[in-house]
Amino acid sequence: MRFSSNVKPYVLLLIVGTFLLLGYVYFNFFSERLNRDILIDEDQKSTSLSRLVFRSRVRNMVSPEKLLYKQPSVLVGRTDVVSVTPWLAPIIWEGTFDPVLVDNIYKPMNLTIATTVFAIGKYVRFLQDFLETAEKHFMVGFNMRYYVFTDRPHDVPSVNLTRGRHLSVIQVPGSKRWQEISARRMEIIQTTIERQIRREADYIFCLDVDSKFHAHWGSESLGRLVAVIHPGYYEQTRDRFPYERRPASTAYIPMDEGDYYYGGAMIGGFVEDVYTLAKVCQTRFEEDAGNSIEAAWQEESHLNRYLLYNKPSKVLSPEYLWQDFKAKTKEVKVIRFSGVIKNYAEVRSNVENEEVAIRPAKEKLNLVVAVK
Numbered sequence: 372m373r374f375s376s377n378v379k380p381y382v383l384l385l386i387v388g389t390f391l392l393l394g395y396v397y398f399n400f401f402s403e404r405l406n407r408d409i410l411i412d413e414d415q416k417s418t419s420l421s422r423l424v425f426r427s428r429v430r431n432m433v434s435p436e437k438l439l440y441k442q443p444s445v446l447v448g449r450t451d452v453v454s455v456t457p458w459l460a461p462i463i464w465e466g467t468f469d470p471v472l473v474d475n476i477y478k479p480m481n482l483t484i485a486t487t488v489f490a491i492g493k494y495v496r497f498l499q500d501f502l503e504t505a506e507k508h509f510m511v512g513f514n515m516r517y518y519v520f521t522d523r524p525h526d527v528p529s530v531n532l533t534r535g536r537h538l539s540v541i542q543v544p545g546s547k548r549w550q551e552i553s554a555r556r557m558e559i560i561q562t563t564i565e566r567q568i569r570r571e572a573d574y575i576f577c578l579d580v581d582s583k584f585h586a587h588w589g590s591e592s593l594g595r596l597v598a599v600i601h602p603g604y605y606e607q608t609r610d611r612f613p614y615e616r617r618p619a620s621t622a623y624i625p626m627d628e629g630d631y632y633y634g635g636a637m638i639g640g641f642v643e644d645v646y647t648l649a650k651v652c653q654t655r656f657e658e659d660a661g662n663s664i665e666a667a668w669q670e671e672s673h674l675n676r677y678l679l680y681n682k683p684s685k686v687l688s689p690e691y692l693w694q695d696f697k698a699k700t701k702e703v704k705v706i707r708f709s710g711v712i713k714n715y716a717e718v719r720s721n722v723e724n725e726e727v728a729i730r731p732a733k734e735k736l737n738l739v740v741a742v743k
């Protein structure tokens with residue numbers, strides 16, 4: 372075919388335009404497929420299809436010039452604890468990081484941290500200490516947005532917050548079953564992320580309210596997906612972890628699998644990663660409910676199953692989740708956050724009817740032995 376000389380440029384332009392358009396379509400379609408393929412878990416794949424936009428993003432670790440700090444060594448360091456997982460995620464212990472250096476890297480990023488906390492029924496009484504101690508020790512110097520979920524908004528104490536820190540109270544229904552409150556947290560976190568947190572924060576921590584901060588908890592804990600090792604089980608072998616052991620549950624973990632036993636009192640990371648985690652755990656919880664099964668430790672069991680196959684990028688040592696009834700052990704140099712001693716029978720709504728509900732956390736171990 373022959374073209375007249377003034378038609379040629381238009382045809383060329385048309386061909387180039389078509390190629391550019393095809394390239395654009397190809398890139399968008401396949402880059403998305405590629406991202407999906409990185410995910411391991413089946414349930415996570417379907418969740419990733421969501422087109423929500425999040426603020427969270429990976430940033431360069433820029434250290435200010437002329438900052439003076441102790442020279443890091445490759446030979447001298449803590450030898451009494453393991454500070455890296457077999458998949459090469461750091462395990463954060465006192466003495467494995469320089470708080471001044473880490474904070475100087477993260478603070479100029481002008482990050483906003485979301486903290487969700489549930490205070491339903493009588494648990495509202497724990498809020499004052501939780502918030503007051505958080506103001507002293509938790510992510511100090513960072514923009515903070517607390518999201519308090521409660522059925523008793525009028526009982527939320529007024530606590531003085533430092534500049535850049537805000538608190539929102541979100542009313543949620545109460546419940547007669549403490550197990551349901553614990554389990555429903557995943558669903559509520561998920562919907563609140565969808566509605567607002569994804570636009571308001573870069574990182575999120577979801578914490579138990581019946582706890583206090585006792586020492587520095589800062590930017591060393593920031594990561595894509597962050598979990599904490601439960602203080603009750605870090606010296607145990609995996610077959611003694613209180614994972615869900617019934618194959619009928621979607622939280623099931625066989626006896627010969629498992630890395631650590633993670634505490635349900637803390638999940639953290641990029642808002643997007645915590646959103647996916649919450650969504651997957653919620654879906655599995657509902658699937659179990661449809662089959663009349665409730666995992667041994669509700670959302671904590673689903674969390675452990677999720678983290679076994681979707682490894683956290685950072686693991687916090689039990690310094691970040693202690694329990695007041697437990698004596699400090701030699702490897703724990705500093706207790707940063709600890710669950711207060713509570714009278715389960717008094718604070719929980721339905722304990723008088725259910726033997727399992729009054730089983731305090733320290734007796735979880737007995738449960739495992741029984742299962743075994």
Ligand code: UD2
Nearest residue numbers: 489490491492494549552553579580581634635636668671
């Ligand atoms: C463990 C976990 C907890 C959760 C639970 C699952 C630790 C230290 N804690 O704690 O995170 O996985 O097992 O069973 O590993 N809540 C209310 N009102 C209620 C009951 C609960 O607001 O009536 C909220 C509150 O934020 C509380 C959280 O749910 O901190 C967990 O409940 P819990 O502390 O009673 O559970 P516990 O001690 O068995």
